[in-house]
Amino acid sequence: MSSNLDISYFTLNNYCTLEITGKRSLELIQGQASGDISEKTQNKDVLFCDEKGFVITNATVINSENLEIIIKDDVAEILKRELEKYSKFYKCEIGVKEKIISGIYDGVGFTKTTAMPKASNNSNNNWDLLKLLHFDVDISNAMSLKNRPNEFGYNLEKYVSFTKGCYRGQEIIARLKYLGSKKNTVAIFKDLTADEKNELLKVGKEVFEIEIDNIFYGQYIFKSFENADKLFKSKLVASQSV
Numbered sequence: 001m002s003s004n005l006d007i008s009y010f011t012l013n014n015y016c017t018l019e020i021t022g023k024r025s026l027e028l029i030q031g032q033a034s035g036d037i038s039e040k041t042q043n044k045d046v047l048f049c050d051e052k053g054f055v056i057t058n059a060t061v062i063n064s065e066n067l068e069i070i071i072k073d074d075v076a077e078i079l080k081r082e083l084e085k086y087s088k089f090y091k092c093e094i095g096v097k098e099k100i101i102s103g104i105y106d107g108v109g110f111t112k113t114t115a116m117p118k119a120s121n122n123s124n125n126n127w128d129l130l131k132l133l134h135f136d137v138d139i140s141n142a143m144s145l146k147n148r149p150n151e152f153g154y155n156l157e158k159y160v161s162f163t164k165g166c167y168r169g170q171e172i173i174a175r176l177k178y179l180g181s182k183k184n185t186v187a188i189f190k191d192l193t194a195d196e197k198n199e200l201l202k203v204g205k206e207v208f209e210i211e212i213d214n215i216f217y218g219q220y221i222f223k224s225f226e227n228a229d230k231l232f233k234s235k236l237v238a239s240q241s242v
Contacts, residue, residue, distance in 0.1 A: 009116075010103035010127040015138075016076050017099050017114065018083070020067040022092030029067060032083060032168050036161040037061045043111050047159045048079055053148045053172025056082055057139040058159065060112040070101055070112045074141040103127050109158075110136060129212050133238050135186060137219075143208045150176050150242045151207045151221050153186040185225035187239035189232055190217050196232060203227050 020029060030037055035046035044063065048056040057079055060070040071079060076096045083094055102116040110131060131137050135153030149156060156177055186207070192200070197218065200206070204222035211217075217237065222228055225239065 006107040008105045008126075008130075010105070010124070012101040012103050012112065012127060013124055014073050015070060015101040015112070016073050017062075017097045017101070018069040018071065018076060018080055019095050019097045020069070020083075020087075020092055021095075022087075022090060024090040025067045025092045026063065028083070028087055028090040028092050029061065029069070030164070031166065032086065033059070033061060034160045034167060034169070034173060035061070036164040037063050038164075039063070043113055045159055047149060047154070047169075047173075048082065049149070049169030049173065050082070050145060051169060053169045053176070054145045055139060055147060055149055055152065056144055058136075058154070062114065068097070068114065070114065072138055072140050075139055075144050078141065078144050105130055110134070125213050128210070132188065132210065132212070132217060132219075135238070135240055137208075137210070140210075147207050148176065149173060150184070151186065151205070152219075153240055153242055182241040183223065184242050185222045185239055186219060186242050187222065187225065187228065188217055188219050188237040189235045190215055190237050192216070192218055192232070192235060196235070199231060200228055 026037065032048055033046035034049065035044050037044050037046065044061045045058065046061055047058050050056060057071050057075045062068040062070070080094050080096060087094055099114050102113050104111040104113070137152060149159070160173055160177070162174065162177065200220055203224065204220040207219040207221055209216055209218045
């Protein structure tokens with residue numbers, strides 16, 4: 001267990017919540033989120049995907065007095081629009097709420113919550129970099145509906161319940177779990193030139209690019225990682241099998 005000295009706190013300025021209201025709000029979100037939110041919890045991490053398994057966003061669902069979903073600001077309208085395709089059948093309302101969102105990193109995992117005051121002077125950039133390097137990136141507008149969970153490198157054991165009932169994208173996500181054999185590699189490189197990007201695209205696929213503190217990080221997925229590792233080892237930041 002981590003000591004208090006190992007714990008870092010962040011105020012996440014570019015995050016918000018979606019508030020779901022209505023007697024059947026839990027039923028609505030349970031049918032959309034990859035994790036089981038039936039138990040009251042302050043921070044259940046889930047994925048919202050479309051029918052083809054493409055990630056709309058990762059999120060933290062808070063099931064307490066109200067049902068709240070913590071996400072990045074610039075993906076809020078995308079998720080709201082996707083949920084409103086179904087909310088009318090459950091007689092639920094969905095609203096974007098500005099709240100103080102805090103992030104906690106304990107040296108092992110990440111937590112997002114609305115239950116703390118402004119946490120510290122730690123910047124969003126520090127949080128974003130930590131999340132990136134742990135292959136747990138928080139989805140932004142530019143990343144939404146572009147890739148499946150394995151391409152982001154997400155830990156499915158964290159985000160997905162394989163025992164709950166049906167949810168949107170379930171068939172594809174189950175296939176990723178049960179047919180996956182860690183034959184692919186996701187890798188993050190920094191400050192690649194245009195020529196280096198083109199070389200990587202010959203052997204892999206770009207998942208996303210993100211700028212943090214004036215450094216550009218690109219995440220790629222490879223079926224065979226050996227060539228990319230040898231060619232650009234000096235710019236490799238992190239990698240893992242998926």
